[in-house]
Amino acid sequence: MNPRLLHAVMLLWVLCSSAQGQCDKSPETNKLNLSVNYELPTFTADFPIQNMVTLDGIIYVGAVNRIYALAPNLTKLSEYHTGPLLSNETCGQTLTGASSGSKVDNHNIALVVENIYDKGLYSCGSADNGVCRRHVLDDDNSPKTVDEHVYCFADKGRKGKGQLIDSDVVVSASGSQVLNVESNFIMFFVGNSEIPGTGNVSDSATHPHTISLRKMKTSQNGFTFYSDLSYMDLIPPLRGNYYLRYVYSFHSGPFTYFLTVQRVSMDSEAYHTRIVRMCSSDRVIRRYVEMPLECISTDKRRRRSSEIDTVFNILQAAHVTKVGNEVELQKQLKVERGDDVLFAAFAQGKPNSPEPTANSAVCIMSLKHINKMFKLYMQKCHTVDPFHFTGSNKKSCYNASSSDDCDPHEGINEGKESKYRLQVTQFVQRLEYWQKELTNTLVTSITVVIVHGRAVVYLGTSDGRHIQMYEADDVGR
Structure with missing residues (x-):
């Protein structure tokens, strides 16, 4: 969806797996009848919608300053406010050494679900300095609303102390693609856009890497890189120009x-x-x-x-x-x-x-x-x-x-991995x-x-x- 163009969105029930089998198959010879009116469930957001994912039949919608949880019939179950925030805040906390800032909208850059530790949702916003928030949706005791158990997924960001470490800076305000590839643990593959003229280039240590893969810590309070080979960045002369x-x-x-x-x-x-x-x-x-x-x-x-x-x-x-x-x-x-x-x-x-x-x-x-x-x-x-x-x-x-180009031993020659x-x-x-x-x-x-x-x-x-x-x-x- 294009966040610049959408303010209200109609989410069709056909996108929900629970409803895909409810439609009768139309004969292929039918002609288009423009006089037919369809009564479809709708949901109108208060802010522009930017991302949408599903987990266990619940639809989670990422919008500017809001995360919504919807039932399959598009009834709103709960919502969580992600902004506006002060421009010097991260997850609502001011980091040490940060200057004062004005209020800014928090655009939803990425919305990702996970199903290994607890059933969870990660919402990553433009105003959180690249850090994501983790919404615990089910901790084996009971299901939770999207606003019930939320915390900043960066240890230093959560405490409001020190400088963020680069593995916890996940997304870019210029746009990101975040993919959770689950095996025995959670791995985020992340591509961060670099758009000249958008002010997304920074010389600080917390600038998000261009493309990276990171593992969720077992302590569930942030991410870690295996090594400095876990990411690549545009070469310095291209930063801000490519x-x-x-x-x-x-x-x-x-x-x-x-x-x-x-x-x-x-x-x-x-x-x-x-x-x-x-x-x-x-x-x-x-x-x-x-x-x-x-x-x-x-x-x-x-x-x-x-x-x-x-x-x-x-x-x-x-x-x-x-x-x-x-x-x-x-x-x-x-x-x-x-x-x-x-x-x-x-x-x-x-x-x-x-x-x-x-x-x-x-x-x-x-x-x-x-x-x-x-x-x-x-x-x-x-x-x-x-x-x-x-x-x-x-x-x-x-x-x-x-x-198999991804075989663990693929391309090994004289003891050296490919x-x-x-x-x-x-x-x-x-x-x-x-x-x-x-x-x-x-x-x-x-x-x-x-x-x-x-x-x-x-x-x-x-x-x-x-x-x-x-x-x-x-x-x-």
């Missing part, structure tokens, strides 16, 4: 992924989208690779077409789901039922700008194909050092010969599936729900419209 926006994150198989928008290269003024892949089992950033993605449109829908392709280069939103019963989709993507696929909403960017135009397209990509291309390009050494993290763009190769940090130089291009329907439209959000074995796609637009589409047997229709 556009890097983390748009979406997800976990599939042994990998954790981020989708970003950034410059094509340091020698180019153009922008594009990249997919970043890391091994979920790594405790430091040991195996890291990123690759450009493009969504293209051609009238003849064949790559050998002589028609000029229309390139949609700026990702706006994405959603990963499992393949359903769509036989034609399985055939086109060469996937099977249950495989993970990425639905991605792209826009055409303005010339030499990361800003989108009102011309969108949706592409569908299988994770099987994306991983195949990662492996192919790495084997062919179509890779260089990622300049924005290393300061070098020299050719760099890694022999990705293992059948390690790579690479940028693929070749594009992965996919044909659009919906484009003509989205001409003069800027898509800002996408959600996919499997209904009766078929993918139903819900699109939100910059002008407040809600569009429902489904993957027809004629793929690309």
